[in-house]
Amino acid sequence: MSMIADFYGGKSILITGATGFLGKVLMEKLFRTSPDLRVIYILVRPKAGQTLQQRVFQILNSKINMQMKTRRPHELFEKVKEVCPNVHEKIRAISADLNQNDFAISMQDMQELLSYTDIIFHCAATVRFDDHLRHAVQLNVTATQQLLLMASQMPNLEAFIHISTAFSNCNLKHIDEVIYPCPVEPKKIIDSMEWLDDAIIDEITPKLIGDRPNTYTYTKALGEMVVQQESGKLNIAIIRPSIVGATWQEPFPGWVDNINGPTGLIVAAGKGFLRSIRATPMAVADLIPADIVVNLTLAVGWYTAVHRPKSTLIYHCTSGNLNPCNWGKMGIQVLATFEKIPLERAFRRPKADFTTNNVTTQYWNAVSHRAPAIIYDFYLRLTGRKPRMTKLMNRLLRTLSMLEYFINRSWEWSTYNTEMLMSKLSPEDQRVFNFDVRQLNWLEYIENYVLGVKKYLLKEDMAGIPEAKQHLKRLRNIHYLFNTALFLIAWRLLIARSQVARNVWFFIVSFCYKFLSYFRASSTLKV
Numbered sequence: 001m002s003m004i005a006d007f008y009g010g011k012s013i014l015i016t017g018a019t020g021f022l023g024k025v026l027m028e029k030l031f032r033t034s035p036d037l038r039v040i041y042i043l044v045r046p047k048a049g050q051t052l053q054q055r056v057f058q059i060l061n062s063k064i065n066m067q068m069k070t071r072r073p074h075e076l077f078e079k080v081k082e083v084c085p086n087v088h089e090k091i092r093a094i095s096a097d098l099n100q101n102d103f104a105i106s107m108q109d110m111q112e113l114l115s116y117t118d119i120i121f122h123c124a125a126t127v128r129f130d131d132h133l134r135h136a137v138q139l140n141v142t143a144t145q146q147l148l149l150m151a152s153q154m155p156n157l158e159a160f161i162h163i164s165t166a167f168s169n170c171n172l173k174h175i176d177e178v179i180y181p182c183p184v185e186p187k188k189i190i191d192s193m194e195w196l197d198d199a200i201i202d203e204i205t206p207k208l209i210g211d212r213p214n215t216y217t218y219t220k221a222l223g224e225m226v227v228q229q230e231s232g233k234l235n236i237a238i239i240r241p242s243i244v245g246a247t248w249q250e251p252f253p254g255w256v257d258n259i260n261g262p263t264g265l266i267v268a269a270g271k272g273f274l275r276s277i278r279a280t281p282m283a284v285a286d287l288i289p290a291d292i293v294v295n296l297t298l299a300v301g302w303y304t305a306v307h308r309p310k311s312t313l314i315y316h317c318t319s320g321n322l323n324p325c326n327w328g329k330m331g332i333q334v335l336a337t338f339e340k341i342p343l344e345r346a347f348r349r350p351k352a353d354f355t356t357n358n359v360t361t362q363y364w365n366a367v368s369h370r371a372p373a374i375i376y377d378f379y380l381r382l383t384g385r386k387p388r389m390t391k392l393m394n395r396l397l398r399t400l401s402m403l404e405y406f407i408n409r410s411w412e413w414s415t416y417n418t419e420m421l422m423s424k425l426s427p428e429d430q431r432v433f434n435f436d437v438r439q440l441n442w443l444e445y446i447e448n449y450v451l452g453v454k455k456y457l458l459k460e461d462m463a464g465i466p467e468a469k470q471h472l473k474r475l476r477n478i479h480y481l482f483n484t485a486l487f488l489i490a491w492r493l494l495i496a497r498s499q500v501a502r503n504v505w506f507f508i509v510s511f512c513y514k515f516l517s518y519f520r521a522s523s524t525l526k527v
């Protein structure tokens with residue numbers, strides 16, 4: 001019997017960010033392992049043209065490609081529907097916008113939340129690296145503060161679990177499971193965002209974020225400080241995952257549905273847009289599968305509520321110090337998988353070189369990214385279509401420049417609390433809520449990740465693989481043809497202009513002629 005699964009039975013759980021990547025995997029696991037839980041409240045913001053019910057329906061029935069000829073890929077909640085057929089009734093979507101005062105929750109809904117919530121998992125955040133500081137502060141700091149205020153009014157609340165990021169202190173090389181203070185108090189930042197105008201905020205942003213690379217990591221660090229300062233009598237824990245990737249095992253391997261982190265680059269490599277990347281092959285790729293993060297989160301929820309640690313514990317959910325993989329190994333495995341299972345309608349054949357210095361990066365960006373895009377757009381214009389490749393390539397290059405910080409450095413995260421928690425679990429819980437990253441086989445995981453990107457994110461049909469392979473063969477032939485034509489044109493121009501080139505050309509031609517004459521003579525002799 002799993003103590004953790006048992007603990008969540010009959011509970012009312014509030015999840016923010018349940019429509020996001022991690023939130024969905026968290027909700028799925030909760031329903032699958034504790035189908036007898038009372039209700040999951042999810043705070044959902046209205047989105048253009050979609051009602052709350054439609055958004056919930058979308059989570060429970062991920063869209064499928066109607067043209068699929070083979071068996072459709074798994075839906076995330078497929079297994080849940082078997083063990084908890086009334087899952088629809090147990091999700092209570094509450095209209096809320098974390099950017100608004102009191103989250104714009106109706107009085108009635110607020111009353112229900114305050115009266116019944118037993119556990120809170122706070123996953124919502126803006127994860128955009130380039131978000132304006134005002135917006136990033138609003139969501140990652142002020143909303144966390146407001147949620148803590150709400151939590152303090154919940155009489156039944158047993159635990160508040162805050163999802164942060166292992167990169168909140170990425171300005172340090174070695175990071176312990178403690179909260180590191182930021183020079184300016186979060187309260188001062190929150191206040192100043194109310195009266196400073198955008199232009200001034202833009203000006204002070206670099207000074208405030210200091211040696212962090214972006215507003216995301218900075219505001220997540222401020223969010224942690226707020227959690228520490230406002231914890232009061234609450235039972236709180238903070239989880240810091242590193243780079244969250246597709247699921248490892250549950251509910252099935254390779255599930256992923258958004259393009260954040262490495263996923264976008266895997267797609268770009270598979271489609272042949274990404275041909276070179278400024279990354280340090282030996283730098284640690286601190287990836288962590290989403291199901292490991294979720295298992296740790298649920299175990300932390302249980303431990304925090306039942307054992308009530310005296311202080312706020314921080315748990316690093318990272319892989320680097322227990323089972324390291326590096327970007328070089330990851331890149332090779334991604335490309336090897338695309339050889340076997342290519343994506344459909346690739347722009348070029350998947351091939352991505354790692355470069356480590358600025359000059360080669362600029363060179364390859366010009367030759368492998370910009371030039372093919374310009375040529376392709378020229379072709380689109382000639383055929384009367386709208387050019388789009390240059391725009392797409394510019395966006396990819398911008399994304400690459402934002403991610404570069406994370407793929408050219410290595411960090412060390414201590415994991416004492418996470419290992420302590422593992423030792424407190426029963427053998428059954430260690431199995432059901434497995435967060436031991438040492439058991440993960442990277443090559444197998446990355447292969448499943450790539451496969452998952454194809455199936456779940458791009459919703460491509462496996463029956464299309466032979467056609468995708470044919471397409472890559474055609475691209476290879478076009479590549480050879482193009483290179484040969486380019487070589488001949490360059491050579492022709494060179495011969496026309498240079499005596500040395502002409503001499504070399506005559507030497508090669510006469511050499512070939514002599515060789516062929518000799519070959520013909522010797523074969524005539526044999527006869």
Ligand SMILES: CCCCCCCCCCCCCCCCCC(=O)SCCNC(=O)CCNC(=O)[C@H](O)C(C)(C)COP(=O)(O)OP(=O)(O)OC[C@H]1O[C@@H](n2cnc3c(N)ncnc32)[C@H](O)[C@@H]1OP(=O)(O)O
Pocket residue numbers: 127128129130165166167242243244259260261262263264265266268269327330331332334335352392395396398399402403406407
């Ligand atoms: C051989 C293979 C080798 C593989 C090597 C793998 C290397 C992986 C490196 C990953 C490092 C990740 C480090 C993350 C560390 C922090 C983790 C966290 O805590 S936080 C969690 C992590 N948080 C994050 O990862 C957030 C990172 N993302 C951002 O901050 C923003 O998207 C942006 C600033 C990069 C672009 O903003 P903006 O220009 O306004 O545009 P939009 O957002 O509207 O998207 C526009 C277009 O860009 C496209 N695209 C988007 N993302 C990616 C991507 N990752 N990739 C590729 N493409 C991407 C997207 O398709 C779209 O195309 P289209 O639909 O127009 O055709």
Ligand SMILES: NC(=O)C1=CN([C@@H]2O[C@H](COP(=O)(O)OP(=O)(O)OC[C@H]3O[C@@H](n4cnc5c(N)ncnc54)[C@H](OP(=O)(O)O)[C@@H]3O)[C@@H](O)[C@H]2O)C=CC1
Pocket residue numbers: 016017018019020021022023043044045047096097098099122123124125126127139163164165166220240241242243244245258260261
């Ligand atoms: N992905 C990763 O690599 C990592 C993520 N994390 C952390 O994990 C958590 C979850 O990340 P992830 O699932 O990847 O992120 P997603 O971007 O997939 O999800 C973010 C969630 O926050 C919700 N949200 C955003 N703004 C608002 C708002 N104004 N009101 C209500 N809800 C809002 C989104 O709702 P909507 O659907 O309406 O947009 C969505 O459900 C975050 O706290 C992140 O910092 C930490 C380390 C790595």
